Amino acid sequence: MDSLAAAPGTGPATSPLPILRKPRPAAKFSDLPTDRTLVMGVLNVTPDSFSDGGKHATPDTAIAAGLRMFYAGADIIDVGGESTRPGAEDVSPAEEQRRVIPVIQALVKAGALVSIDTTHASTAAAAVEAGAAIINDISGLTIEPEMAELVAASKVPYVLTHRRGDARTMNSLAEYKDVAAEVVAELAGVRDKLYAAGVSQDQIIVDPGLGFAKNDAQNWELLQHLDQLEGLGHKVLVGASRKRFLGTLLTVAGKSASPEERDAATAAITAISAFRGAWAVRVHDVGPSLDAVKVASRMAAARTAH
Numbered sequence: 104m105d106s107l108a109a110a111p112g113t114g115p116a117t118s119p120l121p122i123l124r125k126p127r128p129a130a131k132f133s134d135l136p137t138d139r140t141l142v143m144g145v146l147n148v149t150p151d152s153f154s155d156g157g158k159h160a161t162p163d164t165a166i167a168a169g170l171r172m173f174y175a176g177a178d179i180i181d182v183g184g185e186s187t188r189p190g191a192e193d194v195s196p197a198e199e200q201r202r203v204i205p206v207i208q209a210l211v212k213a214g215a216l217v218s219i220d221t222t223h224a225s226t227a228a229a230a231v232e233a234g235a236a237i238i239n240d241i242s243g244l245t246i247e248p249e250m251a252e253l254v255a256a257s258k259v260p261y262v263l264t265h266r267r268g269d270a271r272t273m274n275s276l277a278e279y280k281d282v283a284a285e286v287v288a289e290l291a292g293v294r295d296k297l298y299a300a301g302v303s304q305d306q307i308i309v310d311p312g313l314g315f316a317k318n319d320a321q322n323w324e325l326l327q328h329l330d331q332l333e334g335l336g337h338k339v340l341v342g343a344s345r346k347r348f349l350g351t352l353l354t355v356a357g358k359s360a361s362p363e364e365r366d367a368a369t370a371a372i373t374a375i376s377a378f379r380g381a382w383a384v385r386v387h388d389v390g391p392s393l394d395a396v397k398v399a400s401r402m403a404a405a406r407t408a409h
Contacts, residue, residue, distance in 0.1 A: 127214025140377035144172035183220030224249035255301035265312035283328035338382035
């Protein structure tokens with residue numbers, strides 16, 4: 104009988120899967136597609152994330168949501184147990200791990216390639232032990248020294264995100280003379296700390312940190328200058344999905360579009376980012392962005408052919 108690709112201890116009566124599937128071999132970073140931009144699905148195992156807080160706050164609901172994204176074609180599932188929205192309260196590493204580890208184990212068992220969205224080195228270590236293949240750390244300049252050491256020792260890819268301050272202070276730190284140049288310079292400074300700890304160049308993925316210590320105009324400016332980030336010599340991840348600056352753009356009758364009303368605009372940014380060569384996009388709604396990267400890839404191929 105086929106076994107369930109779900110968390111240990113779940114059976115037919117409790118599994119989030121609508122059908123039985125055989126466990127798949129563990130996914131490898133090296134097996135990811137290289138002929139198009141990748142799609143990273145966002146899975147918030149939290150009660151308070153800005154977009155879908157509470158919807159996936161239990162292991163069963165989170166596993167079900169992650170599997171839906173995986174079977175819809177997501178290349179990576181990014182699992183996080185702590186909200187990173189402005190003003191969010193800190194979560195202890197112990198609570199964060201309680202939320203995310205069973206979910207990671209289940210998704211890895213199902214054959215998904217999983218990243219762990221965390222600022223805590225201990226959570227990252229536990230997630231890698233559970234099968235996560237990427238560490239996605241949005242702490243930016245507040246990086247824990249232990250995190251750099253962990254990345255060096257584990258040799259897993261690491262997403263270095265630009266951020267100033269923390270969830271409570273970052274909005275007050277959005278002061279730049281040249282946002283693209285300053286973001287690149289500050290990322291390079293943190294990258295040097297990673298190098299000093301023994302992290303290799305090919306492990307590092309850079310993220311401009313849209314919405315983290317940036318206002319609306321600065322987010323748009325960064326999207327115009329992704330080539331400057333690529334100049335750092337690393338893969339570039341773009342995470343614009345459902346963010347506030349898209350809601351502002353889509354304001355109708357003085358009312359900002361709700362997070363779930365921002366998916367079409369997100370897919371548009373996906374297409375543009377993919378056409379400009381982004382390594383991956385991080386999105387809540389996988390299907391439209393997967394279609395968008397395929398269109399962008401085909402357009403880029405046609406441009407190269409001429």
